[in-house]
Amino acid sequence: MKQKFDTISSTCVPLPLENVDTDQIIPARFLKATTREESFFGENLFRDWRYNPDGSVNEDFVLNNPKYSGEILVAGKNFGSGSSREHAAWAIAGYGFRVVISSFFADIHKNNELNNFVLPVVVSEPFLASLFASIEADPKTIVEVDLPNQTVTNKATGESERFEINGYKKYCLMNALDDIDFLLENKDKTIAWEEAGKA
Amino acid sequence: MANTLFDKIWDRHVVQHVDDGPEQLYIDRLYCHEVTSPQAFEGMRRRGIKCFRPGNIFCMPDHNTPTHDQDRPIEDPVSKTQVDTLARNAEEFGLEHFGMMNPKNGIIHVVGPERGLSLPGMTIVCGDSHTSTHGAMGAVAFGIGTSEVEMVLASQCILQQKPKSMRINIEGKLGKDVTAKDVALFLMSKLTTSGATGYFVEYAGEAVRDLSMEGRLTLCNLSIEMGARGGFIAPDDVTFEYIKGREYAPKGEDWDKAVEYWKTLRSGDDAVFDKELTFRAEDIEPFVTYGTNPGMGMGITQTIPSLDTIPEAGKASYLKSLDYMGFKPGQKLLGTPVDYVFLGACTNGRIEDFRAFASIAKGRRKADGVTAWLVPGSWMVYDQIKEEGLDKTLEEAGFEIRQPGCSACLAMNDDKIPAGKLAVSTSNRNFEGRQGPGARTVLASPLVAAAAAVTGVITDPRTL
Numbered sequence: 001m002k003q004k005f006d007t008i009s010s011t012c013v014p015l016p017l018e019n020v021d022t023d024q025i026i027p028a029r030f031l032k033a034t035t036r037e038e039s040f041f042g043e044n045l046f047r048d049w050r051y052n053p054d055g056s057v058n059e060d061f062v063l064n065n066p067k068y069s070g071e072i073l074v075a076g077k078n079f080g081s082g083s084s085r086e087h088a089a090w091a092i093a094g095y096g097f098r099v100v101i102s103s104f105f106a107d108i109h110k111n112n113e114l115n116n117f118v119l120p121v122v123v124s125e126p127f128l129a130s131l132f133a134s135i136e137a138d139p140k141t142i143v144e145v146d147l148p149n150q151t152v153t154n155k156a157t158g159e160s161e162r163f164e165i166n167g168y169k170k171y172c173l174m175n176a177l178d179d180i181d182f183l184l185e186n187k188d189k190t191i192a193w194e195e196a197g198k199a
Numbered sequence: 200m201a202n203t204l205f206d207k208i209w210d211r212h213v214v215q216h217v218d219d220g221p222e223q224l225y226i227d228r229l230y231c232h233e234v235t236s237p238q239a240f241e242g243m244r245r246r247g248i249k250c251f252r253p254g255n256i257f258c259m260p261d262h263n264t265p266t267h268d269q270d271r272p273i274e275d276p277v278s279k280t281q282v283d284t285l286a287r288n289a290e291e292f293g294l295e296h297f298g299m300m301n302p303k304n305g306i307i308h309v310v311g312p313e314r315g316l317s318l319p320g321m322t323i324v325c326g327d328s329h330t331s332t333h334g335a336m337g338a339v340a341f342g343i344g345t346s347e348v349e350m351v352l353a354s355q356c357i358l359q360q361k362p363k364s365m366r367i368n369i370e371g372k373l374g375k376d377v378t379a380k381d382v383a384l385f386l387m388s389k390l391t392t393s394g395a396t397g398y399f400v401e402y403a404g405e406a407v408r409d410l411s412m413e414g415r416l417t418l419c420n421l422s423i424e425m426g427a428r429g430g431f432i433a434p435d436d437v438t439f440e441y442i443k444g445r446e447y448a449p450k451g452e453d454w455d456k457a458v459e460y461w462k463t464l465r466s467g468d469d470a471v472f473d474k475e476l477t478f479r480a481e482d483i484e485p486f487v488t489y490g491t492n493p494g495m496g497m498g499i500t501q502t503i504p505s506l507d508t509i510p511e512a513g514k515a516s517y518l519k520s521l522d523y524m525g526f527k528p529g530q531k532l533l534g535t536p537v538d539y540v541f542l543g544a545c546t547n548g549r550i551e552d553f554r555a556f557a558s559i560a561k562g563r564r565k566a567d568g569v570t571a572w573l574v575p576g577s578w579m580v581y582d583q584i585k586e587e588g589l590d591k592t593l594e595e596a597g598f599e600i601r602q603p604g605c606s607a608c609l610a611m612n613d614d615k616i617p618a619g620k621l622a623v624s625t626s627n628r629n630f631e632g633r634q635g636p637g638a639r640t641v642l643a644s645p646l647v648a649a650a651a652a653v654t655g656v657i658t659d660p661r662t663l
Contacts, residue, residue: 018516019392019492023630028609032263032277034237034284048632053618076516078393081426081492082628083609084328085235086344107362107396107428108328108342115346129512166360168220178346180246183354186215186223187251190356193214193225 003117005173007146008098009155011070013062014135020075021082022109024049026091028083041087042094063095067139072099074131074143079120080109089116099145101152103128114169115178121145121152121163130159147173202467204433205364205399208339212322214356221358227321229351230307231258231294233285234611235326239349240288250292252355257316258289259297261306262611264604266574269299278612292352305577305603308332308545312416313579315445319434319461324351329545329627330429331422335415336442337434337464339399342423362428363397363473366466368404371480376660378555379414380547380625380644382406383421384486384496389478392494396426398474401466406480407432412441413551420546421627424493433465485660487532488629488642490520495629499647499659503530523631524639525621532641532657539622540571540652541634542645544608547625548576550583552645557589559649559660565597566655572614573598574606596653610635623651 030044079102089112101121113120134141134156142155153160214223263278273279289296297303311317319337326348333340422430449457484498505528509517575581607614608626616622618637629640650658
């Protein structure tokens with residue numbers, strides 16, 4: 001969803017597992033929609049971890065634990081590996097997350113988050129470990145993600161890190177612009193490239 | 200210095216460098232399947248725009264297609280809607296569409312190369328992570344999200360940060376019954392599922408050169424499972440021989456000109472890669488996975504790693520994974536009973552894979568208690584199976600050939616492995632629930648799959 005991104009301060013939902021793949025984020029059987037119904041995808045975020053095979057709620061899964069809530073998902077390294085399905089980013093956005101913090105993201109999923117105005121924030125392993133510890137000690141721990149200054153701060157410990165994002169994408173997020181707007185404006189350059197005989 | 204093959208192809212397609220941002224990359228070929236394209240077409244309609252270069256775009260359903268009775272309407276109404284939506288979108292936007300029952304239909308990553316649509320030197324994208332497959336043709340091919348599909352529909356370009364380059368050399372000769380699939384599973388076990396994230400991989404070395412085109416397609420297909428955006432192999436005579444005469448391949452003078460250009464598509468002798476790795480082919484044996492990501496694999500004679508070899512931060516995920524699979528650290532997989540065998544997918548759904556499977560099935564019988572699904576990657580593969588009489592060999596052994604599609608690789612159609620059942624699968628992912636909720640997947644080559652199918656247990660094909 002196109003929305004302007006600035007600074008977000010929120011409690012977090014911790015998911016301290018590594019290699020969370022997009023099949024877990026949204027299983028394939030929920031990919032059959034032909035429209036972008038973010039609420040539908042959001043309802044099925046982590047479907048097979050949230051619900052038991054008989055359809056009952058899995059009380060052990062973090063999204064079902066009333067202690068944890070917020071606009072920030074904190075996940076173990078290599079988040080979003082596997083399938084390119086953008087439905088995973090729609091599910092994350094549809095559930096209400098605006099930021100995902102991890103020490104490492106899979107490439108395609110990272111782009112998909114950015115294209116849906118969800119900010120993937122890459123932090124160091126020690127920062128991530130310390131953040132998981134803070135959230136475990138106090139689920140009300142606040143994290144501040146400041147896009148203009150590219151900093152992420154764990155308010156419980158005061159630890160802060162700078163995160164990377166290219167200037168173009170940052171501008172897009174802060175102004176709710178997407179890449180298609182840019183590409184449509186630059187068609188003359190594409191045509192010039194084609195005419196130069198490279199196509 | 201821009202002297203790797205990756206640089207040559209990528210740089211040639213750069214329309215412009217965006218200030219403090221990505222590159223605008225021109226795309227030669229966009230493939231659309233029914234799952235990841237509808238929202239992109241919806242976006243086009245919302246913006247009120249047409250496709251910029253419709254002639255460069257090819258559409259076909261593959262994920263939802265049933266593997267039986269394709270001449271009848273799809274039973275699952277939601278699958279049917281998705282497949283019908285692709286047909287309607289292709290028509291509305293003036294795009295070539297190979298629908299169900301069209302002899303050109305099949306899994307996109309099987310059809311593109313076999314029809315001569317994916318060619319050396321091209322940039323190729325699709326809303327599907329296994330687009331890396333087409334890299335075997337000597338192309339820069341990678342998976343994208345649906346927003347990016349919309350970008351290409353709208354402008355024939357995407358905005359993309361240029362990945363780093365890596366070369367993986369496999370030197371020496373592969374042993375008996377060791378296939379491209381085993382090489383890929385071996386690499387994933389060495390690099391993990393994130394070891395090549397941020398990179399584009401060039402595969403090289405004697406063992407790679409020795410692979411057939413089908414083997415190369417399998418190897419490149421699995422690049423994404425090491426995290427790489429794509430993987431490719433410099434085109435050579437094997438590539439040219441494969442492409443020649445195929446439907447959409449250049450013909451006559453155009454062919455000669457194309458081959459002349461394709462022959463320049465190789466990394467310079469002085470090319471510098473951001474990372475370079477070398478392995479020995481002799482160190483690779485038939486592989487199987489034991490966990491819930493493709494990097495959790497081992498030689499078929501080995502034992503599952505003990506817990507003390509796993510780094511602290513990864514222990515919880517490791518135990519969760521083994522618990523799901525019902526396996527224990529230190530356990531051997533040889534002799535483990537198998538419920539299902541799946542031959543197919545964009546990884547191993549080509550003619551050579553069926554020949555391999557049939558070579559083991561010949562003169563043997565499918566084990567009682569094993570359900571086997573043999574799904575060709577396309578109608579072209581299906582027809583060739585019949586032409587070569589492999590269907591007879593397989594039928595005599597108690598197997599049947601189904602109709603083409605993605606099938607049980609991700610179980611979006613009705614080919615779902617039931618909860619708790621163990622499947623030896625030639626597909627690409629063993630994620631939790633990938634082949635159906637609760638399904639347990641062991642990834643392997645067509646030879647290992649066939650050995651399991653005829654013995655009923657995980658078996659080293661070299662012992663048959």
